[in-house]
Amino acid sequence: MVFFATRGLLSKSFDPVLENNSWADIAEAASLGIAPWNPGDTKSFVLNGQVGNTSFSNLELQAFILGINHNAALEGENLIHFGIAMLDGTLVALCDAQYGTSQSKNGYFNMNPNNSNSGGWKDSYHRLALLGNSGTPASPPSNSLLAALPADLRAVMKPVTKYSDNTGGGSNTASYVTSTTDYLFELAEFEYHGARTYANSAEQNYQQQYAYYQAGNSKVHYKHNATGTAADVACRSVYATNSHSFCRLTGSGNASTTTATSSWGVAPGLAV
Numbered sequence: 001m002v003f004f005a006t007r008g009l010l011s012k013s014f015d016p017v018l019e020n021n022s023w024a025d026i027a028e029a030a031s032l033g034i035a036p037w038n039p040g041d042t043k044s045f046v047l048n049g050q051v052g053n054t055s056f057s058n059l060e061l062q063a064f065i066l067g068i069n070h071n072a073a074l075e076g077e078n079l080i081h082f083g084i085a086m087l088d089g090t091l092v093a094l095c096d097a098q099y100g101t102s103q104s105k106n107g108y109f110n111m112n113p114n115n116s117n118s119g120g121w122k123d124s125y126h127r128l129a130l131l132g133n134s135g136t137p138a139s140p141p142s143n144s145l146l147a148a149l150p151a152d153l154r155a156v157m158k159p160v161t162k163y164s165d166n167t168g169g170g171s172n173t174a175s176y177v178t179s180t181t182d183y184l185f186e187l188a189e190f191e192y193h194g195a196r197t198y199a200n201s202a203e204q205n206y207q208q209q210y211a212y213y214q215a216g217n218s219k220v221h222y223k224h225n226a227t228g229t230a231a232d233v234a235c236r237s238v239y240a241t242n243s244h245s246f247c248r249l250t251g252s253g254n255a256s257t258t259t260a261t262s263s264w265g266v267a268p269g270l271a272v
Contacts, residue, residue, distance in 0.1 A: 012032075014028075014034075014036055016036050018041040018043050018065070019042060019043055019044060023043070023156050026156070027158075027272040029080075030068075030079055033078050035068050035080055037065060037068070038068075039065045039066060039217075040064055040065060040212055040215075044062050045062075045063055046059065046060050046061075046150055047094075047148050047150075049147055049148030051130065051144065051148050052096065052106070052107040052108060052109065052129075052130055052143060053096065053107035054097065054109075059224070060087075061084065062085060062086040062087070062088075062089075063082040063083065063084055063086075063153075063270075064082060064083050064091075065082055065083075065212065066081040066211065066212045067081045067208075067211040068081075070210060070211065071208040074206055075161050076161055076271065079160065080271065081269050081271045083187075083212070083268075084184075084267060084268055084270065085267070088227075091220065091221050092221055092224040092231070092265075092267075093224065093231045093233045093264075093265025093266055094109070094145075094224050094267070095223045095266075096108055096263055099231070099263055099264065100264070101263055102259060102262055102263075103261055103263050104261055106125060109130065109265070109266050110126065110262055110263045110264075111234060111258075111261075112124055112125050112260040113261065114260070114261070117168035117169070117243060118167075118168045119166065119167070120166035121186075121236040121237070122178070122180050123166070124236075127185075127186075129141060129144060130145065130266070131144060131145050131183075131184040132144030132146030132183070132184060133181075133184065135147075137149075137154035137155070138154070140154070145268070153272075156272045157271065158183075158271045159181045159182065159183060160182055160269075160271045161179050161180075161181055162180055162182050162185050162236070163177055163178070163179050163206035163207060164178075164188060164236050164238070165237065167238075168243065169243050170240075170241055170242055171240070171241070172201055172240040172241055173200070174205075176200055176202075176238075177200055177202045177206060179206075184269070185236060185268055185269050186236040186266070186268050186269075187210070187249075187267070187268075187269060188203055188236055188247075189235050189237040189255055190203055190207045190209060191209055191210050191213075192209070192210070192213055192219055192235070192249055193209065193213070193219075194213070194214060195255075197247075198237070198239045198241075198247050198256075199235075199237035199240055200237065200240040218253060220251065220252065221251075221265055230251030230252070231264070232250050232251050232256075232258070232264045233249040233264055233265040233266070233267045234246065234249075234267075235247035235248055235249055242257065244259055244260055245259050245260060246260060248262075249267075
């Protein structure tokens, strides 16, 4: 069955198999509010380029739908949120050669090269440089994940308003939760679990658990370069009562914390 959308005298069809649609078509369906797909459906893309100190060469992955019109009143309407990524049906996180170690320099998959969560998600090295939110999809920063995404995907990526603790410093203070505009974003603790354990207790007032995880799908990620090995994954949530840590998704899929310098798996979201 093919789904049709009509705008004026123009008619557009969308294949119910997500993979069979172009990124441009997927974005158009989202903008029309008629996306005929479901959380977990996948669309292939190729990752190519330098991300920090790590090179990816023609790595074929699948973006998967995390949610459709997710938290739309706060984050933006008529958007499809995707997770990066799956690899042949396995949920994976991108890992660098220093995975699981503490790194005090730029270029690694840590949150900050200094052992601090000051400035929270907003000012983190991870957000600005590694993922590339200091630029735009049309002009991505060098050596960022944003720059390594294919041009046809970057051409339709939309900004998302995300709420996080953007102050840090070790105080569980409600006013520390503010918004950022992101093209790539690590998921917050509540977006994975639908519950708060270590994050600022006010974050959940502005967040929703993603439909993909709310449906009971596994949160366990595996290393992209060793898919038999489970990976811990970075979260954007600050550990609210600690001045040098962020939240983390463990290799068992549970909530935990980590020092800001620790290099863990990268499994961000994006929206079209």
